[in-house]
Amino acid sequence: MNLSVSKATLGRIPQYLAYLKTVKDKKTISATFIAKALSFGEVQVRKDLSAACGNGKPKVGYITKDLISCLEDYVNVKTDCPAVIVGAGKLGLALYGYKGFSLYGIQIVALFDKNTQVVSEHSSSKNIYDVSEFDLFCYRNDIKVGIIAVPETEAQKVCDMMVKNNITAIWSFAPIDLKVPKSVAYKREDLALSLAHLTTLRQD
Numbered sequence: 001m002n003l004s005v006s007k008a009t010l011g012r013i014p015q016y017l018a019y020l021k022t023v024k025d026k027k028t029i030s031a032t033f034i035a036k037a038l039s040f041g042e043v044q045v046r047k048d049l050s051a052a053c054g055n056g057k058p059k060v061g062y063i064t065k066d067l068i069s070c071l072e073d074y075v076n077v078k079t080d081c082p083a084v085i086v087g088a089g090k091l092g093l094a095l096y097g098y099k100g101f102s103l104y105g106i107q108i109v110a111l112f113d114k115n116t117q118v119v120s121e122h123s124s125s126k127n128i129y130d131v132s133e134f135d136l137f138c139y140r141n142d143i144k145v146g147i148i149a150v151p152e153t154e155a156q157k158v159c160d161m162m163v164k165n166n167i168t169a170i171w172s173f174a175p176i177d178l179k180v181p182k183s184v185a186y187k188r189e190d191l192a193l194s195l196a197h198l199t200t201l202r203q204d
Contacts, residue, residue: 009048020068030061086158087149088113138165148172
């Protein structure tokens with residue numbers, strides 16, 4: 001991956017990939033066509049695709065299957081990246097059951113919780129384990145992505161546990177900013193803030 005590309009561009013590439021996979025039977029596709037479908041600026045799409053895969057051919061654009069392959073290579077999604085969730089509440093179970101992660105090469109392979117009753121209720125049908133098994137599972141499966149779906153009071157403890165087990169990317173749904181080493185990619189998902197932003201836009 002070319003780390004010199006802006007974070008904004010990197011953030012849009014998965015959107016291009018998801019869309020292209022819906023039209024993968026189309027032999028060729030242009031930046032103009034993609035921009036219109038995604039409601040993006042045409043100039044921006046051309047710049048993004050050029051940065052990742054070079055320029056398309058004049059009057060032809062890109063060969064769709066080649067563009068998909070190039071973008072997959074660019075964001076390293078050809079091989080499934082195993083991820084784990086800590087927190088088997090409603091949110092954790094919902095994330096665990098979501099199938100869309102596979103579009104981006106992410107496979108949720110296990111869910112952990114300290115509540116033994118929750119673990120016993122779901123262990124027969126899902127890969128849900130007691131949190132005491134977290135260290136060994138991460139070691140055996142070379143886990144590099146962790147998702148935090150626990151209450152605010154437990155979040156930093158879980159985050160530290162993930163860092164200790166060499167997880168290098170953490171996605172947190174806890175309503176608190178967590179402390180992570182600079183070497184760890186960290187994203188806090190604030191659901192309340194997102195909803196507040198949406199309602200503000202509605203009122204404009």
